[in-house]
Amino acid sequence: xxxxxxxxxxxxSDLAEVLRDAGLYALxxxxxxxxIVSYRTDLSQTSALDLTPRWGLVxxxxxxxxxxxxxxxxILMRRDARRALTPSPRQATEAVDATxxxxxxxxxxxxxxxxxxxxxxPLVAALASGGLGPARYWIDLGILILTYVMLxxxxxxxxxxxxxxxxxYVAFYAVGAYTYALLATTFGLSFxxxxxxxxxxxxxxxxxxxxxxxxxxxxxxxxxxxxxGEIIRLVLINWVDLTGGSAGISSIPRATFFGIPFTAGPxxxxxTFGLSFxxMHRNVFLYYLILALALVTNGVTLRLRRLPxxxxxxxxxxxxxxxxxLGINTTTTKLTAxxxxxxxxxxxxxxxxxxxxxxxxxxxxxxxxxxxxxxxVLGGMGSQIGVAIAAVAMVGGPELLRNLGFLKAVFGEGFxxxxxxLLLFGLAMVAMMVWRPRGLIxxxxxSVALKERxxxxxxxxxxxxx
Amino acid sequence: MDVFVQQLINGLTLGAIYGLIAxxxxxxxxxxxxxxxxxxxxxxxxxxxxxxxxxxxxTWLGIASVPLALIVVLLVTMxxxxxxxxxxxxxxxxxxxxxxxxxPLISAIGVSIFLSNFVQVAQGARNKPTPPMLNGGFxxxxxxxxxxxxxxxxxxxxxxxxxxxxxxxxxxxRTAFGRAQRACEQDRRMAAxxxxxxxxxxxxxxxxxxxxAAVAGVxxxxxxxxxxxxxxxxxGVKAFTAAVLGGIGxxxxxxxxxLIIGLIETFWSAYFSIEYKDVAAFSILAIVLIFMPSxxxxxxxxxxx
Numbered sequence: 001x002x003x004x005x006x007x008x009x010x011x012x013s014d015l016a017e018v019l020r021d022a023g024l025y026a027l028x029x030x031x032x033x034x035x036i037v038s039y040r041t042d043l044s045q046t047s048a049l050d051l052t053p054r055w056g057l058v059x060x061x062x063x064x065x066x067x068x069x070x071x072x073x074x075i076l077m078r079r080d081a082r083r084a085l086t087p088s089p090r091q092a093t094e095a096v097d098a099t100x101x102x103x104x105x106x107x108x109x110x111x112x113x114x115x116x117x118x119x120x121x122p123l124v125a126a127l128a129s130g131g132l133g134p135a136r137y138w139i140d141l142g143i144l145i146l147t148y149v150m151l152x153x154x155x156x157x158x159x160x161x162x163x164x165x166x167x168x169y170v171a172f173y174a175v176g177a178y179t180y181a182l183l184a185t186t187f188g189l190s191f192x193x194x195x196x197x198x199x200x201x202x203x204x205x206x207x208x209x210x211x212x213x214x215x216x217x218x219x220x221x222x223x224x225x226x227x228x229g230e231i232i233r234l235v236l237i238n239w240v241d242l243t244g245g246s247a248g249i250s251s252i253p254r255a256t257f258f259g260i261p262f263t264a265g266p267x268x269x270x271x272t273f274g275l276s277f278x279x280m281h282r283n284v285f286l287y288y289l290i291l292a293l294a295l296v297t298n299g300v301t302l303r304l305r306r307l308p309x310x311x312x313x314x315x316x317x318x319x320x321x322x323x324x325x326l327g328i329n330t331t332t333t334k335l336t337a338x339x340x341x342x343x344x345x346x347x348x349x350x351x352x353x354x355x356x357x358x359x360x361x362x363x364x365x366x367x368x369x370x371x372x373x374x375x376x377v378l379g380g381m382g383s384q385i386g387v388a389i390a391a392v393a394m395v396g397g398p399e400l401l402r403n404l405g406f407l408k409a410v411f412g413e414g415f416x417x418x419x420x421x422l423l424l425f426g427l428a429m430v431a432m433m434v435w436r437p438r439g440l441i442x443x444x445x446x447s448v449a450l451k452e453r454x455x456x457x458x459x460x461x462x463x464x465x466x
Numbered sequence: 467m468d469v470f471v472q473q474l475i476n477g478l479t480l481g482a483i484y485g486l487i488a489x490x491x492x493x494x495x496x497x498x499x500x501x502x503x504x505x506x507x508x509x510x511x512x513x514x515x516x517x518x519x520x521x522x523x524x525t526w527l528g529i530a531s532v533p534l535a536l537i538v539v540l541l542v543t544m545x546x547x548x549x550x551x552x553x554x555x556x557x558x559x560x561x562x563x564x565x566x567x568x569x570p571l572i573s574a575i576g577v578s579i580f581l582s583n584f585v586q587v588a589q590g591a592r593n594k595p596t597p598p599m600l601n602g603g604f605x606x607x608x609x610x611x612x613x614x615x616x617x618x619x620x621x622x623x624x625x626x627x628x629x630x631x632x633x634x635x636x637x638x639x640r641t642a643f644g645r646a647q648r649a650c651e652q653d654r655r656m657a658a659x660x661x662x663x664x665x666x667x668x669x670x671x672x673x674x675x676x677x678x679a680a681v682a683g684v685x686x687x688x689x690x691x692x693x694x695x696x697x698x699x700x701x702g703v704k705a706f707t708a709a710v711l712g713g714i715g716x717x718x719x720x721x722x723x724x725l726i727i728g729l730i731e732t733f734w735s736a737y738f739s740i741e742y743k744d745v746a747a748f749s750i751l752a753i754v755l756i757f758m759p760s761x762x763x764x765x766x767x768x769x770x771x
């Protein structure tokens with residue numbers, strides 16, 4: 001490799017080059033920080049803006065970028081030098097090698113482990129924190145993560161399997177939530193009746209919106225779905241008579257245990273089953289409900305992948321023109337994927353409404369779509385377990401950061417990692433596309449195989465071709 | 467009639483700003499075929515740079531002359547925003563050339579989320595107002611107590627837009643860079659074979675797009691007098707609508723589309739309902755993409771195997 005000697009040491013002139021390069025990076029960072037970071041604007045009492053210089057922060061950022069770049073260059077140089085020292089016969093064929101790298105292979109134990117952890121979480125949390133009440137934080141976090149897992153799996157049908165980039169997925173989530181909220185508050189229908197209806201309504205909207213747009217090419221489709229998502233949100237805000245506008249819908253009936261309410265009374269859940277009343281029973285029930293819904297989504301997706309329609313989706317993702325010439329009706333194929341994804345979004349939405357008891361258009365903005373998309377992308381589009389891992393990382397990660405004490409010590413008392421959550425989301429999306437466009441789990445199980453089913457590298461799969 | 471003329475003026479002003487942003491979308495789409503989703507947020511960053519620039523000039527350096535301050539702010543905001551455009555292309559888009567088709571779009575969404583949250587973290591989530599500048603205007607005519615006015619701001623916005631577009635047109639049609647840019651648009655591989663530095667041309671395209679967005683940002687700040695970290699999304703989508711409506715890839719189309727979108731938005735707000743003005747813009751986007759994806763001045767795309 002140019003720039004390094006065969007023995008793997010770094011020469012002085014190389015070091016100077018690395019430093020110059022890193023210096024350039026720091027200089028660009030300095031330019032980007034002026035004046036966005038270097039001066040903070042704050043509203044003063046007289047409603048004029050005050051400027052506070054923060055050159056120390058800018059210097060810190062530049063230094064950080066400098067160090068990161070130097071470290072990156074040095075690590076790359078070492079790696080290149082090592083590779084040059086030990087030429088392997090694999091190197092030449094690396095680009096076309098179909099077997100996944102060791103790091104990307106998921107051990108067969110991971111799946112049952114993951115599922116086991118999900119099933120056991122309320123129990124473990126209750127035991128670890130001594131009682132259901134103190135375990136509330138963990139169970140609620142689990143519900144939140146599982147909601148995103150379900151949404152991710154739903155969107156995965158559209159993006160990962162059919163290769164259609166949907167930037168307005170949250171619209172269907174909203175349709176599901178509002179369907180349940182409106183049916184329950186106006187007609188008093190129970191959650192169990194509304195759940196399928198909400199899924200149906202969202203699926204219908206999926207067909208309605210999907211029909212005109214699905215013949216568009218990939219990036220146009222993405223933009224149109226974005227527009228539809230925004231239109232639905234704006235209508236929800238402005239159609240005050242129906243949706244309550246920005247104030248949203250409150251006092252949505254809570255979920256019942258198949259008709260038995262979670263109340264302290266004699267007809268309540270606790271009394272019926274001879275338990276002592278605990279408000280957390282509802283949360284535990286909701287946890288298992290969303291787990292079941294998510295698993296249903298997963299199960300349906302996995303089954304569908306083996307049916308002709310699922311194979312048509314994946315074929316469509318790989319090459320639309322080839323599909324058309326083979327006689328696959330691309331519009332209906334896309335439409336089924338779109339509608340099914342929408343339907344699962346609707347289920348998740350009605351779950352969201354029943355859990356929160358209150359919904360407003362605020363919860364269904366574009367950012368939410370972007371987060372779900374980020375989860376699917378990071379998980380490696382098309383990989384079910386990858387999506388689940390990404391959801392845990394993306395939703396659970398910031399919570400974890402919040403509880404790390406040393407971060408507060410480094411960044412000061414007022415440090416709130418949640419502020420940086422979306423910042424990191426954005427960076428993670430870019431980094432994923434640059435370093436691993438195939439996602440964290442870039443392994444695919446082919447849906448059709450001769451004799452032996454063998455995992456293939458994601459590099460051989462084309463996603464999101466549209 | 468009076469209301470109509472007034473709204474026409476307002477709409478053209480708004481349209482000029484959209485048109486300036488739309489050029490960034492249309493040029494980038496023309497040369498590398500990607501929707502630069504982050505362009506709206508680059509515009510938002512430029513409004514903040516302009517805001518801080520104005521504050522430094524007026525409160526710290528005590529420059530009272532608005533035209534002077536405006537020129538200085540324009541000259542500072544353009545290169546700083548262009549640097550953002552350059553850096554974004556370098557970090558988030560260039561490594562993705564040759565990746566699968568939606569990779570740049572997903573990366574651009576990431577950049578967009580990063581930029582708006584970066585500004586939120588750096589500058590706080592609240593709206594930032596500026597004291598009104600360049601007040602007053604001409605009264606064109608007055609009837610029944612309703613005066614149709616053309617404010618100095620509106621004059622300035624239209625004048626700056628026209629001057630910039632003329633300069634820009636010259637740049638693209640008459641200079642070596644413009645020729646290289648158009649060549650890359652037609653066939654990147656062939657352009658590279660003929661000795662054009664394609665990477666440099668693409669970088670410059672991003673730089674120019676960001677610089678025009680910066681001008682739009684300064685004018686936007688001047689016109690509305692308030693900015694917020696979330697201001698990139700909706701103007702960005704509207705400018706993209708403008709680019710698509712005019713025919714994506716076509717420079718005059720972007721400006722034409724911008725003017726049409728600006729006019730539709732103001733007339734919709736004036737005659738129908740102001741709440742649904744964004745719905746109107748988004749609906750136009752959907753309708754145009756579905757029924758005439760090549761736009762007014764664009765060329766129809768031929769799908770090749």
